[in-house]
Amino acid sequence: MSDKFPDHIDPLLFAERRSVLAGELNIAALERLADSVIDRSGALKIRIEFGKEGKRVTVSGHIGGDIQLECQSCLQALAWPVDISFKLSVVSSLQEAKQLDDSEPLMLDGETISLTALIEDEILLALPDYPRHPFECIERNRSEDADYGATDSQIKANNPFSVLAKLKKTGD
Numbered sequence: 001m002s003d004k005f006p007d008h009i010d011p012l013l014f015a016e017r018r019s020v021l022a023g024e025l026n027i028a029a030l031e032r033l034a035d036s037v038i039d040r041s042g043a044l045k046i047r048i049e050f051g052k053e054g055k056r057v058t059v060s061g062h063i064g065g066d067i068q069l070e071c072q073s074c075l076q077a078l079a080w081p082v083d084i085s086f087k088l089s090v091v092s093s094l095q096e097a098k099q100l101d102d103s104e105p106l107m108l109d110g111e112t113i114s115l116t117a118l119i120e121d122e123i124l125l126a127l128p129d130y131p132r133h134p135f136e137c138i139e140r141n142r143s144e145d146a147d148y149g150a151t152d153s154q155i156k157a158n159n160p161f162s163v164l165a166k167l168k169k170t171g172d
């Protein structure tokens with residue numbers, strides 16, 4: 001199997017073939033994570049399975065590895081273990097998305113989806129809002145005169161899938 005992960009694929013075709021993709025994706029390729037990670041080297045292990053449940057096309061998989069975030073207390077690297085399992089159903093409308101009960105919607109707008117964007121979305125949804133070391137990583141007397149401005153990223157607010165997730169939760 002090639003270790004070059006494909007990006008734009010036809011999920012319906014892959015589902016017909018019950019395709020399984022496994023490989024590594026460079027963290028540097030995940031451009032929407034650029035503001036959140038402190039070190040863009042390295043790669044994540046990806047596994048994606050395409051299938052069908054009745055007429056519904058499903059895309060499920062797992063993302064594993066380590067991402068270096070910036071600790072919001074000391075601004076040093078913070079290793080964040082990525083262990084994300086996901087199950088998505090391909091939909092073509094918001095109405096269809098609201099009907100899902102055991103999976104999240106994956107909007108198909110056109111014929112292909114971007115697997116890179118899909119993986120970015122899953123990671124952005126799981127990223128901690130305020131990553132920090134689980135121990136006292138800066139001395140108290142130094143934190144008084146340091147000015148740590150707000151660095152919270154707005155990436156989540158711009159993520160269409162988080163909007164879908166909200167609609168789904170309130171739409172019951």
Ligand SMILES: [Zn+2]
Nearest residue numbers: 071074133137
């Ligand atoms: Zn820290």
